[in-house]
Amino acid sequence: MSNTRDKWEKIYANASDVVAQPCEVLRRYRHLLPEAGTAVDIACGLGGNALFLADQGIRTTAVDISNNAIDALKCRAEERGFTLDCIAAPVEDWLIESDDRCFDVIVVSRFLDRTLLPRLIDHLSPGGLVYYQTFTADKAQPSSGPSNPEYLLKPNELLRYFEHLVIRAFYDPGSIGRQHEGFRNESYLVAQKPVKK
Numbered sequence: 049m050s051n052t053r054d055k056w057e058k059i060y061a062n063a064s065d066v067v068a069q070p071c072e073v074l075r076r077y078r079h080l081l082p083e084a085g086t087a088v089d090i091a092c093g094l095g096g097n098a099l100f101l102a103d104q105g106i107r108t109t110a111v112d113i114s115n116n117a118i119d120a121l122k123c124r125a126e127e128r129g130f131t132l133d134c135i136a137a138p139v140e141d142w143l144i145e146s147d148d149r150c151f152d153v154i155v156v157s158r159f160l161d162r163t164l165l166p167r168l169i170d171h172l173s174p175g176g177l178v179y180y181q182t183f184t185a186d187k188a189q190p191s192s193g194p195s196n197p198e199y200l201l202k203p204n205e206l207l208r209y210f211e212h213l214v215i216r217a218f219y220d221p222g223s224i225g226r227q228h229e230g231f232r233n234e235s236y237l238v239a240q241k242p243v244k245k
């Protein structure tokens with residue numbers, strides 16, 4: 049775990065001026081977000097998703113293993129007058145500590161730990177949405193994203209993890225067609241937890 053933290057601390061050591069952007073799926077499906085409520089940006093990095101969610105009027109928590117990333121995010125949030133709950137911790141530990149908390153929106157972009165996926169669903173409120181976007185093994189640009197298969201989605205893999213939720217949007221372009229056109233190298237999904245009756 050400390051290896052992972054050290055790696056990301058180095059990557060974010062000089063990132064305080066970087067302006068992080070929200071991921072494609074969140075921008076594209078902004079209109080599915082609730083008008084208010086709670087959200088968490090998992091493995092938030094510099095918090096492009098968290099800042100976007102806060103700007104939509106959603107009370108947002110952001111979690112990342114890197115102190116450098118979280119410190120940079122706190123500065124960005126303060127500059128923009130947003131109240132963000134910023135947490136520097138491994139997400140697996142934070143999920144245990146937050147056992148009784150549920151969120152209306154959970155966003156994960158460019159982070160994949162398959163063992164955590166069922167636990168994320170447990171933290172989703174009934175009717176809540178998960179926005180998930182990350183790299184695929186079948187890429188139009190092979191050098192894009194990580195090369196370790198552990199961090200790469202197989203075709204339709206997101207659909208399988210969220211099969212008990214209602215799929216509101218799904219995209220998995222692979223390497224077919226005009227490879228230099230369109231949003232590529234990542235798959236995404238928006239899924240809604242059913243409301244129990």
Ligand SMILES: C[S@@+](CC[C@H](N)C(=O)[O-])C[C@H]1O[C@@H](n2cnc3c(N)ncnc32)[C@H](O)[C@@H]1O
Nearest residue numbers: 056091092093112113114137138139157158159
């Ligand atoms: C590729 S970056 C993606 C950051 C952000 N979600 C985005 O899309 O720009 C992966 C992030 O995962 C974080 N990370 C890696 N392992 C983690 C863990 N066990 N718990 C929390 N964050 C972790 C890293 O610090 C890094 O910010």
